[in-house]
Amino acid sequence: MNFTRRETVLLGLASVAATATGLPAFASLTDDAIAEFTGGADVGSGGITLTTPEIAENGNTVPIEVSAPGAVSIMLLADGNPRPAVATYNFGPLAASQSGSTRIRLAGTQNVIAVAKMADGTFQQAANTVKVTIGGCGG
Amino acid sequence: MISRRDFLQSAMAATALYGASSYGNWARLAAQQSITQDDLLRFDTFGNVSLIHVTDIHAQLKPIYFREPSINLGVGDNRGALPHITGADFRKAYGIADGSAAAYALTYDDFAALAASYGRVGGLDRVATVIDAIRAERPDALLLDGGDTWHGSYTCFHTQGQDMVNVMNALSPDAMTFHWEFTLGQDRVRDLVGGLPYAALGQNIFDAEWDEPSEDFEPYRFFERGGVKIAVIGQAFPYMPIANPGWMFPDFSFGIRDRRMQEMVDEVRAEGAELVVCLSHNGFDVDKKMAGRVQGIDVILSGHTHDALPEPVLVGETVIVASGSNGKFVSRVDLDVRDGRMMGFRHKLIPIFADVIAPQPEMTALIEAQRAPFATEMAEVIGKTAEDTTLFRRGNFNGTWDDVICDALLSEREADIALSPGVRWGPSITPGQDITREDIWNVTSMTYPNVYRTEMTGEFIHIILEDVADNLFNPDPYYQQGGDMVRTGGLGYRIDIDQPQGSRISEITLLKTGETLDPAKSYVVAGWASVNEGTEGPPIWDVVESHISKLGTVASTPNTSVKVVGA
Numbered sequence: 096m097n098f099t100r101r102e103t104v105l106l107g108l109a110s111v112a113a114t115a116t117g118l119p120a121f122a123s124l125t126d127d128a129i130a131e132f133t134g135g136a137d138v139g140s141g142g143i144t145l146t147t148p149e150i151a152e153n154g155n156t157v158p159i160e161v162s163a164p165g166a167v168s169i170m171l172l173a174d175g176n177p178r179p180a181v182a183t184y185n186f187g188p189l190a191a192s193q194s195g196s197t198r199i200r201l202a203g204t205q206n207v208i209a210v211a212k213m214a215d216g217t218f219q220q221a222a223n224t225v226k227v228t229i230g231g232c233g234g
Numbered sequence: 235m236i237s238r239r240d241f242l243q244s245a246m247a248a249t250a251l252y253g254a255s256s257y258g259n260w261a262r263l264a265a266q267q268s269i270t271q272d273d274l275l276r277f278d279t280f281g282n283v284s285l286i287h288v289t290d291i292h293a294q295l296k297p298i299y300f301r302e303p304s305i306n307l308g309v310g311d312n313r314g315a316l317p318h319i320t321g322a323d324f325r326k327a328y329g330i331a332d333g334s335a336a337a338y339a340l341t342y343d344d345f346a347a348l349a350a351s352y353g354r355v356g357g358l359d360r361v362a363t364v365i366d367a368i369r370a371e372r373p374d375a376l377l378l379d380g381g382d383t384w385h386g387s388y389t390c391f392h393t394q395g396q397d398m399v400n401v402m403n404a405l406s407p408d409a410m411t412f413h414w415e416f417t418l419g420q421d422r423v424r425d426l427v428g429g430l431p432y433a434a435l436g437q438n439i440f441d442a443e444w445d446e447p448s449e450d451f452e453p454y455r456f457f458e459r460g461g462v463k464i465a466v467i468g469q470a471f472p473y474m475p476i477a478n479p480g481w482m483f484p485d486f487s488f489g490i491r492d493r494r495m496q497e498m499v500d501e502v503r504a505e506g507a508e509l510v511v512c513l514s515h516n517g518f519d520v521d522k523k524m525a526g527r528v529q530g531i532d533v534i535l536s537g538h539t540h541d542a543l544p545e546p547v548l549v550g551e552t553v554i555v556a557s558g559s560n561g562k563f564v565s566r567v568d569l570d571v572r573d574g575r576m577m578g579f580r581h582k583l584i585p586i587f588a589d590v591i592a593p594q595p596e597m598t599a600l601i602e603a604q605r606a607p608f609a610t611e612m613a614e615v616i617g618k619t620a621e622d623t624t625l626f627r628r629g630n631f632n633g634t635w636d637d638v639i640c641d642a643l644l645s646e647r648e649a650d651i652a653l654s655p656g657v658r659w660g661p662s663i664t665p666g667q668d669i670t671r672e673d674i675w676n677v678t679s680m681t682y683p684n685v686y687r688t689e690m691t692g693e694f695i696h697i698i699l700e701d702v703a704d705n706l707f708n709p710d711p712y713y714q715q716g717g718d719m720v721r722t723g724g725l726g727y728r729i730d731i732d733q734p735q736g737s738r739i740s741e742i743t744l745l746k747t748g749e750t751l752d753p754a755k756s757y758v759v760a761g762w763a764s765v766n767e768g769t770e771g772p773p774i775w776d777v778v779e780s781h782i783s784k785l786g787t788v789a790s791t792p793n794t795s796v797k798v799v800g801a
Contacts, residue, residue, distance in 0.1 A: 148489045149712040152475040158445050204735070226713050228476060229701045 125174040129210055129220075132170050132183075138210065138218040143169075145209045145221040154201045154227035162194035163211035163219060169195065175205025203227050269335055271591050275367045280580040281570030282460035283509060284372040286365055288407075289380025289537035290559035290659070292414075293390035293398050295601045297354035297588030298661035298676070300560050301626040302542070304342045307801050309731055310709030312519050317541035317556060328544050339562070339585040340542055346624045349664045352587060356561030358401055359593035359601055360586045364564050365405060366594060372568075374459045377407045378466065380537030380557070381515045384426070385414035386659050388612050388675040389604055394422050397604035399430070404600055409433040409455060413471035413478075413515045413538065417681045420483040424450055435468020435513060437498045442487040453498050462509055462571045465502035467531075469495065469514040469524075471538055477705075477715045479682050481767040490516070490712055492524050499530040508574045511535065518556055519711035525549035532576040533567060538716050540628070540658045544583050553579055560661060562586055612672035617782040620789035625663040627677060630706065631798070632721045634790040635660060635677050639774070640723025642781030643760040647687045647771075650744060651695065652723030653761035656702065658716075669788065674778050678762075683773040685762045692751035695759070696742060699727060704735035719796075725751075726795035733800075745795060 129138070143163040151157045161184075163169055171181040184195040199207075208222040308318030319327060321341050330336040338348035339355065368375050383402060384395030395418050402410075409432055416423055427434045427450060437453035440446060447453060454467040472490045474483070499510055512531050514521050517538040525534055526549050534554045542558030546567075557565040563583050570578040605612070619625060627633040632640070636654050643652035660677035663669055690698075698720065705715040719729075728741040742751040751757070762774040782788060 146493065149710075150473055150476055150715070152442075152480060152487060152489070224713075226704075226708075228705060229698060 122174055125172050125179045125208065128170070128172055128180060129208070132210055132212070133218045136216075136218055138220045140220055142213070143209060143211045143219040143221045145207065145223055147207050147223045147225050149224075150226045150228060151201060154203070156198045157201050157207075157225060158196065158198050159207055160194070160196040161209040161211075161221075162192070163209070163213070164193055165213050166193040166211040166219075167214055168212040169193065170210045171197075171199075172208040172210075173199060173201055173205055174208060176200070176202050181207075201225055201227050269587065269590055271363075274584055274587065274590060275364065277368075277371070277566060277568070277582050278580070279371045280568035281578065283462050283464065283569040283571055284368060284375035285511065285533065285535065285565075285567040285569070286368055286375050286377045287380065287535040287555060287557045287565040287567065288361065288377070288561070289515075289535070289557050290382040290540050291358070291379075291398075291561045292382055292386030292559065292659040293384065293679075294356055294387065294560045294661065294676070295358050295389070295397070295401060295604065297357035297360065297586075298560060299349050299354055299664055300356070300562050301345045301624065301628060301662040302340060302342050303629040305629045305631065305798075305801070306541075307630055307707070307731060307798075308519070309707045310711075312522070312711070316547050317518050317539070317543055330544075335585070335587065336544070339587075340544065345626070345662070346665050349624075349662075353589040355588055356586050357588045357593065358405070358561060359595075359597040360588055360591040361561055361564055362405060362594035362597040363591050364584055364586065368566055372460075376409075376457055376459060376464065376466070376511075377405065378511070378513045378535055379407045379410040380513055380535060381410060381412045381470065382414045382537065382559075382659070383410070384418060386676065386679055388672050388679060389608050391675065391679045391681070392608060393604070394418055395426055399426055400604060401597070401600055403431060404597060407432050408457060409435050409466050409468065409513055411435050411468040411470050411513050411515050411537075412439075412451075413474065414680075416474055416483045416486065417478050419681070420485055423483065427451070433466070433468075435466065436470035437467055437494055438472060438488055438491040439470050440487040440489070440491075442485055445487065448486060454502055456502070456505070456507065460571075463506050464509045464511060465505075465507035466511045466513055467495065467498050467502065469512055469516055471515040471716075472520070473715045477717065477765075479765040479767065482681070490520065490524065492527050495524065496528045496530075499528060503530055509533075509569065509571045509576055514538075517711075517714065517716035518554070519714060520716070521554055522547065522549055523711045525552040525554060533569070533579075535565070535567075542583060546579070546581050553581075555581065557583065559659065612670060612675075614671045615668045616671055616674060616779050617669045617786055617788055619663050619665055619667050619669065620787050621666050623665055623788060623790045625669075625788065625790070627660040627662075628658055628718075630656075630718050631796045632793050634793075635662070636721035637723070637790060637793055638782070638788055639678070639778055640721055642778045643685065643762070644723050646777045646781050647685060647760035648758070649687060649724070649760035650746065650757045651690075651725045651759045653698070653759060654721035654723070655763040656706070656718035656720050657763075658718060669782055671775075671779065674775050674782070678774045678778060680763060682764065682769065683762060683775065684764070684769045685760060685771040685774050685777050686764055686769050687758065687760045687771060689756040690759045691754060691756050692742070693753035695725070695751060695757065696739060696753065699729075699739045699742070700735055703729060703731070703738045707731040707738065708735070722795065726797075728797040728799065730799040731801065741797070743795075
């Protein structure tokens with residue numbers, strides 16, 4: 096038969112490969128990117144809202160949205176992708192809102208991370224796990 | 235001044251007393267074999283608003299048998315919590331006597347013997363009688379359908395849901411939300427929804443292209459009942475394109491979207507809603523989590539996971555009601571809404587004992603009219619069950635019906651391994667009962683029934699088992715899809731439900747040789763209900779029918795192929 100499961104199968108494989116080690120495979124790249132963005136400063140966890148689906152309907156195009164009122168810059172990362180960097184939004188002083196949305200491709204189940212640099216130079220972070228699954232049998 | 239919380243807690247205590255006494259009463263009446271319709275319907279009308287909840291009917295127009303699960307494991311915070319108790323633990327929690335009518339309705343033990351005494355359950359003509367009786371006491375009661383209505387039978391498949399729409403329209407619900415309905419395909423869903431004389435709700439049904447709320451469904455609707463402004467917010471099944479074939483409804487996107495749920499609650503409150511009801515197809519654990527995150531929902535009418543609970547579960551100040559499946563139960567919830575707030579409630583889970591509750595004649599005629607064009611084909615007897623065999627599906631792992639289906643896949647498709655979906659619908663067959671074509675369709679009917687036959691490596695089979703197990707046993711309910719574990723034939727395994735994905739499944743064994751599955755080796759696998767477009771093969775009902783007709787008499791043997799750890 097035409098086993099059209101192939102694409103989802105590959106996604107599933109990637110997902111397991113990433114989770115089997117217990118840590119996302121590209122976590123250190125992510126840590127490095129965050130360290131570079133923050134210059135090693137402490138990172139808090141308030142004042143930033145990251146909206147992602149809990150389970151991706153399609154791992155190839157996952158809608159994500161981030162908002163951090165008062166931010167001058169927001170960096171988005173996907174820690175299980177071979178290249179974790181997704182986007183960095185910069186906001187000028189006249190920006191009406193400090194938010195952004197996009198769609199990203201996820202190689203498998205992983206964390207999507209947003210780090211905001213606030214106007215006072217502090218940093219805030221939010222992270223959500225997005226599951227990429229083969230799917231199949233709902234009740 | 236007494237707070238709302240105190241009111242709710244005292245109301246809860248009253249419900250508990252009421253519930254316990256009514257359940258205890260059933261037991262006593264049953265012992266005397268004198269349970270009556272009046273006993274089942276008895277309810278001291280309370281407050282000023284009544285809600286009637288039906289859900290997950292799965293197109294079961296006629297009375298059926300339905301065995302509740304013997305295994306229904308909760309994980310994380312839900313370990314051992316409601317609704318994750320079964321059998322004797324369940325009876326103990328609610329003070330239900332062994333062998334009573336309530337024990338038969340709500341637990342699995344002695345199912346075959348109790349089925350012989352208490353008979354079939356459900357039937358929408360009996361449901362109609364119950365709804366009429368409630369409306370006689372409270373003419374403006376709201377009737378709310380939690381979805382999974384237009385799926386699951388021979389007639390529903392052949393009429394593309396029209397039979398259910400006709401019958402439900404006669405019951406005149408006020409609103410509905412959705413899940414399996416979408417597997418009719420988006421064009422058919424739009425057709426049917428466009429013609430509904432009641433509200434089609436889903437705050438989480440979005441346009442996939444623009445990621446904006448769908449124009450085909452309303453997020454909520456207001457009702458004015460008993461002098462109370464009520465908002466009913468719909469919540470469709472969140473994981474439709476993942477658990478079911480997304481290619482059948484590519485224009486739609488779902489998700490839990492609890493932030494938007496909060497926005498909707500705030501919006502309806504701002505517009506003056508005194509009572510906020512969420513008609514949900516989230517599944518019970520997801521509803522519990524959502525109730526803790528979204529503030530201001532008074533009542534969640536919960537569907538999807540097919541749990542039937544004799545008392546509501548309270549999360550904060552939100553009352554969660556679970557009303558079973560397959561037409562077996564109707565929930566009545568009476569509410570006292572005063573000064574713009576819910577001040578108390580009274581609840582009853584009404585079991586639809588088909589031999590006790592009189593059918594409503596107009597509805598019987600309407601149901602027969604839907605069935606008449608197909609009656610001959612449906613009634614054909616394909617086989618029967620052995621005197622010691624009950625066929626059932628519900629439970630976290632293979633039921634006996636699943637074993638029959640997996641055996642059919644193995645023998646009819648000459649496969650090493652069979653995979654069958656862990657859905658929760660499908661009535662039971664009692665010992666010595668004829669198995670008709672309709673019975674086979676009741677456990678297999680769907681719009682993507684093709685039985686594939688393919689090769690999979692041992693490694694890939696392991697990945698599938700891990701993936702499905704995480705959809706069931708992820709400790710965070712928001713990452714669960716609400717089905718049960720994929721059913722397997724020809725395959726044994728060990729599962730430790732407390733481990734993370736990738737580490738739950740071990741000791742995968744090919745049963746016919748006793749060998750451990752080799753990750754690198756390929757095995758012939760037959761399965762059905764693939765979510766992928768273009769799956770080829772005969773429909774599952776033909777495969778099962780051929781198998782059963784060869785067997786003649788279907789006997790089940792205890793299935794010990796899955797070893798569960800951490801339960």
